[in-house]
Amino acid sequence: MFFVALVLVILRGTRPEFRFTWLIGSVGALIALLITLLWQTQLPLAYSLPQWEPSKLFAEPPAFLVDGLVFPYAIAITGLTLAVLLTTVAREDAPSSLAWAGTLLLGGLGLMAVTANNPLTLVLVWCALDIAELITQLGSANTPKASERIVISFGTRLAGTYLLLWANAVSVSKSTSFTFTSMPVETSVYLIVASGLRLGVLPLHLPYSSDSSLRRGFGTMLRLISAASSLVLLAHIPAMQESMTRNILLIMTIIASLFGGWMWLNASDELTGRPFWIIGMSSLAISSALAGNPLGAVAWGSALVLTGGMLFLISVQHKNINRSLLAATFAMSALPFSLTASGWQGSLPVVIKILLLVAQGMLMAGFIKNTLRPGTKTSLESMPSWIRSIYPVGIFILLTIQIALGFLGWDGALQIGSIGMGIGASILALGLIWLLPRIQTLSLTRTRPLQSAASTGIDSIYRFLWTLYLQLGKITQFITNLLEGESGMIWVALFITLFISLLQQEAK
Amino acid sequence: MNAPLLWIFTPIIAGGLLAFVNNNRISTNISGLTAALLALIAFFIPIDKALLLGAFSFKLSSSMQLFGRNFIITSNDAHFLTILYGITALWIFGSAVVGKARRLSSLGLSFIALLVASIAVEPFLYAALTIEIAVLIAIPMLASTNNPPGRGTIRFVIFQTLAMPFILFSGWLLAGVEASPSDLALTSQAMLMLSLGLAFLLAIFPLYSWMPLLAEETSPYIFGFILWALPTVTTIFVLGFLDRYSWLRNSTQFTEILYISGILMVVTGGLWAAFQSNLARIMAYASIVETGLSLLAIGLIPNQSTNIVFMLIIPRALSIATWSFSLSMLKEKYGDLTHSSMQGSARNFPLASAGVILANFSAAGLPLLAGFPPRLALWEGLAQSSLFSTFWLGLGLFGLMISAIRTLAIMVITEEGIPWKWRESLNQLILLGLSIILLFFMGIFPQAIFYPLLSALPGMFIHLGQ
Incomplete structure (x- = not known):
């Protein structure tokens, strides 16, 4: 994918009139998808970059591993990349070859993130994705508010990255090397919070602006790849013991899942609701990780990318495409042999399961509602015949992958799972769909107070942090003035006297 | 030919001469090329080993005496010199692009050479003196007639100068510690002086x-x-x-x-x-x-x-x-x-x-x-x-x-x-x-x-x- 992206950039620079750049990009993505499918024959598949030197300081080189656990993410990302390129032809604002190159680049980085075999590799890829997103977003930000949000979002994700490095320190202090296979249980809490922070779940905040100018296509790619790269960490976390910390994290996750589900259910359209979809589905993945169910975390994460990808990429109206979207609801239902069938394994208290089930129901209902919404999208029938042939393929690829993953290809395939939870979520989702137009209290206008209440809560946290920052700033300024002012030399003399007397005492 | 002459005194002299060159471009190019050349020589030419160039035999000796003091640069120091002069060359070439060539091209080269001297000089306590001279050379780089020295420049000179007596004292005391390592009072005094000197430096x-x-x-x-x-x-x-x-x-x-x-x-x-x-x-x-x-x-x-x-x-x-x-x-x-x-x-x-x-x-x-x-x-x-x-x-x-x-x-x-x-x-x-x-x-x-x-x-x- 990197190679094809490079080819597209070179072609753009040397032969801007070249007519087959889209074709080259799409064929490149198709080859990537086929190669990813072929990985199945050789799982587990490992690859390492050259060892960092001096080797006695760096125990682990950057390395990659595809196994039965992370395969769904790998196939989801390559499938999404191809789908984005195939569906781009039908959009009015059909992007340039640079956007296609960017899509391939993101796909490659996403693939590297989900196959990272140790935390060192993961932090490197996380930062690459964060920087790529920062540059792309800033390039399209037109207002000071938008730029500010992009910087805050970047800073929050960096905090998540640093938390992963702190987990590394904790691991090393226990004399354990920090690899995904040997992480001590003590690091679990840091890893879950690191992932949650990057996803906007722990604590609940909106890392992405819903009014971003990057909408379908590249915007979807950016959002979903970024989410998948953070979610993959959950697949490697050692099971946490029952503790107060775990319970607090669970409560925060439930709040985030209900908030995300509710906002998604009431979003005015699917692109506006996209950040809430990511928060809601990520919360379910995090709760699986907290329940000691890494398969479930992978299942919810893959469903986030695959089903979300389908919905967010669709920009035209067509009966069969709408049907395929409804079929995709099965993948997130947790019913037997669905992609998320393993989602409800693991030990969680019943009350918590019920609350999470409500969140899942809302997410499913929101998905169906957005599918059935009578939109203003262009009809596929009005497009040229070659687009009519290619466009649906992009959507059906994602549907095929999610259905196939329910039956084969990874450790969570062919699972019966928790039938009761699957049926419960489905009934709840259908019930909500039936109720929504009938009960006024569930209408969109009622969600605004909730949104503003949530943002007020988040704002008050930011305000508190800002006040703390200002107070600390005043203290440092006071010390700086002392040392840099006219009396600074006297303070230095005092310091030297103190230093000498301390050393003398030590010597005695 | 010897290594200290090449890596210490040649750049000092070159820097001194370049101070009289008014053309910035020429001055930067000569200075930058000198630093780059010194880096390349440090990388490729062995010290204290005879080098055969056709019929000629050439050896770069490692030591040089000046006023009874030795300056020693061995083959083990060569890689550090490569890094130091290589980066200096890049810095000097960059100075032309940002318009600071005048001050850096001549004085910068001498400044680096004096710092190299601080690593090479024996007895090592004389390093304090060479560092002090380097600091003094830095003043014309930091201040000019248009930009007179402010509080920062003055403090820089004061603090770096205060380091010198402490290090000289510590060197003198350390010689005593070497002679009688069991003298704890002397050891403690030496450590105190050294700590203070390094703290300033x-x-x-x-x-x-x-x-x-x-x-x-x-x-x-x-x-x-x-x-x-x-x-x-x-x-x-x-x-x-x-x-x-x-x-x-x-x-x-x-x-x-x-x-x-x-x-x-x-x-x-x-x-x-x-x-x-x-x-x-x-x-x-x-x-x-x-x-x-x-x-x-x-x-x-x-x-x-x-x-x-x-x-x-x-x-x-x-x-x-x-x-x-x-x-x-x-x-x-x-x-x-x-x-x-x-x-x-x-x-x-x-x-x-x-x-x-x-x-x-x-x-x-x-x-x-x-x-x-x-x-x-x-x-x-x-x-x-x-x-x-x-x-x-x-x-x-x-x-x-x-x-x-x-x-x-x-x-x-x-x-x-x-x-x-x-x-x-x-x-x-x-x-x-x-x-x-x-x-x-x-x-x-x-x-x-x-x-x-x-x-x-x-x-x-x-x-x-x-």
């Missing part, structure tokens, strides 16, 4: 107040050059002390002093950086953190941590060079480097702003950038001995991270409707582009390019890092 908390002051009142490019060269060579000087005296190397008290000083510098430098509203001052605090990291590495396990100290050298040079180069360009355009002046600068000077931001992130240890691998090594080494100390290191780096994010916010948040434009010149774009690529490359492949040079550096010491 390395600008240990709170003796670094000259750095942010100087950052505000002088050219960022010249200041960056001093910030890179002086602490790098003095760190090697400290390692030389430890290597020479086994009692010092094995003294838990001395290593503890280094360790605590390192932590203090990292924490105060990082936290102070987080609250600055002048970009040049942030660079000064980042440099304080860098020196703190070196001390922390030395104090951690003196016999094993030299690798980390050497790993810090090139990323430090690269990030300060990129940082000061970018700041110079921005100062030229905006007049000063306060946050209020820099608002939205990224829209007009995207690459220069990226240079400032990425260099700041590199200093904060952002993964993917050059500063990350050595910080990761130190981070893990520290975690093995104490998670508490690791927390303080993390806090210092977090402070730098906040300063980088604030700078990013200041540079990108601007009024509505201002388009992105590249206002940098082609030369500036090329230099900045290359340095940014190198920042990333060294962060992803730290073992490539420079590792062969760095891996040979522990050879400079007999006991450390062996």
Whole structure:
């Protein structure tokens, strides 16, 4: 994918009139998808970059591993990349070859993130994705508010990255090397919070602006790849013991899942609701990780990318495409042999399961509602015949992958799972769909107070942090003035006297 | 021919002569080429080994006597000289692009040569004198008739000058300690003098107040050059002390002093950086953190941590060079480097702003950038001995991270409707582009390019890092 992206950039620079750049990009993505499918024959598949030197300081080189656990993410990302390129032809604002190159680049980085075999590799890829997103977003930000949000979002994700490095320190202090296979249980809490922070779940905040100018296509790619790269960490976390910390994290996750589900259910359209979809589905993945169910975390994460990808990429109206979207609801239902069938394994208290089930129901209902919404999208029938042939393929690829993953290809395939939870979520989702137009209290206008209440809560946290920052700033300024002012030399003399007397005492 | 004459006295003389050349371009080219040539010779020509060139036999001897003092440069020092003169050459060539060639091309070369002399001189306590001369030579670089010396310059000279008597005294006392190692009172006095001398020399908390002051009142490019060269060579000087005296190397008290000083510098430098509203001052605090990291590495396990100290050298040079180069360009355009002046600068000077931001992130240890691998090594080494100390290191780096994010916010948040434009010149774009690529490359492949040079550096010491 990197190679094809490079080819597209070179072609753009040397032969801007070249007519087959889209074709080259799409064929490149198709080859990537086929190669990813072929990985199945050789799982587990490992690859390492050259060892960092001096080797006695760096125990682990950057390395990659595809196994039965992370395969769904790998196939989801390559499938999404191809789908984005195939569906781009039908959009009015059909992007340039640079956007296609960017899509391939993101796909490659996403693939590297989900196959990272140790935390060192993961932090490197996380930062690459964060920087790529920062540059792309800033390039399209037109207002000071938008730029500010992009910087805050970047800073929050960096905090998540640093938390992963702190987990590394904790691991090393226990004399354990920090690899995904040997992480001590003590690091679990840091890893879950690191992932949650990057996803906007722990604590609940909106890392992405819903009014971003990057909408379908590249915007979807950016959002979903970024989410998948953070979610993959959950697949490697050692099971946490029952503790107060775990319970607090669970409560925060439930709040985030209900908030995300509710906002998604009431979003005015699917692109506006996209950040809430990511928060809601990520919360379910995090709760699986907290329940000691890494398969479930992978299942919810893959469903986030695959089903979300389908919905967010669709920009035209067509009966069969709408049907395929409804079929995709099965993948997130947790019913037997669905992609998320393993989602409800693991030990969680019943009350918590019920609350999470409500969140899942809302997410499913929101998905169906957005599918059935009578939109203003262009009809596929009005497009040229070659687009009519290619466009649906992009959507059906994602549907095929999610259905196939329910039956084969990874450790969570062919699972019966928790039938009761699957049926419960489905009934709840259908019930909500039936109720929504009938009960006024569930209408969109009622969600605004909730949104503003949530943002007020988040704002008050930011305000508190800002006040703390200002107070600390005043203290440092006071010390700086002392040392840099006219009396600074006297303070230095005092310091030297103190230093000498301390050393003398030590010597005695 | 001998090595000290080539790497110490030739550049001093060349620098002196170039001071009389009025044409900036000629002066920069000669100075830069001299430094580059010295780096290449250090890399390719062996010292103390006969070299056959056809019928001619040539040998570069390692020592030279001057006024009864020896200057010794052995083959073990060659790689360090390659790094030092190579980076100096890049710095001098860069000075032409930012318009600071006049001051750096002649004096910069002499400044570096004097710092090399401080490592080569025997008895080593004379190093204090050569460092002092280097500091005095730096004054015309930092101040001029148009830009008279301010409080920062004066403090710089005072603090560096105060280091000299303490180091001279310690050298005198250390000779006594060598003669009678059981004399604890003498040992303690020697250690005290040495600690104070090094505290002034390395600008240990709170003796670094000259750095942010100087950052505000002088050219960022010249200041960056001093910030890179002086602490790098003095760190090697400290390692030389430890290597020479086994009692010092094995003294838990001395290593503890280094360790605590390192932590203090990292924490105060990082936290102070987080609250600055002048970009040049942030660079000064980042440099304080860098020196703190070196001390922390030395104090951690003196016999094993030299690798980390050497790993810090090139990323430090690269990030300060990129940082000061970018700041110079921005100062030229905006007049000063306060946050209020820099608002939205990224829209007009995207690459220069990226240079400032990425260099700041590199200093904060952002993964993917050059500063990350050595910080990761130190981070893990520290975690093995104490998670508490690791927390303080993390806090210092977090402070730098906040300063980088604030700078990013200041540079990108601007009024509505201002388009992105590249206002940098082609030369500036090329230099900045290359340095940014190198920042990333060294962060992803730290073992490539420079590792062969760095891996040979522990050879400079007999006991450390062996």
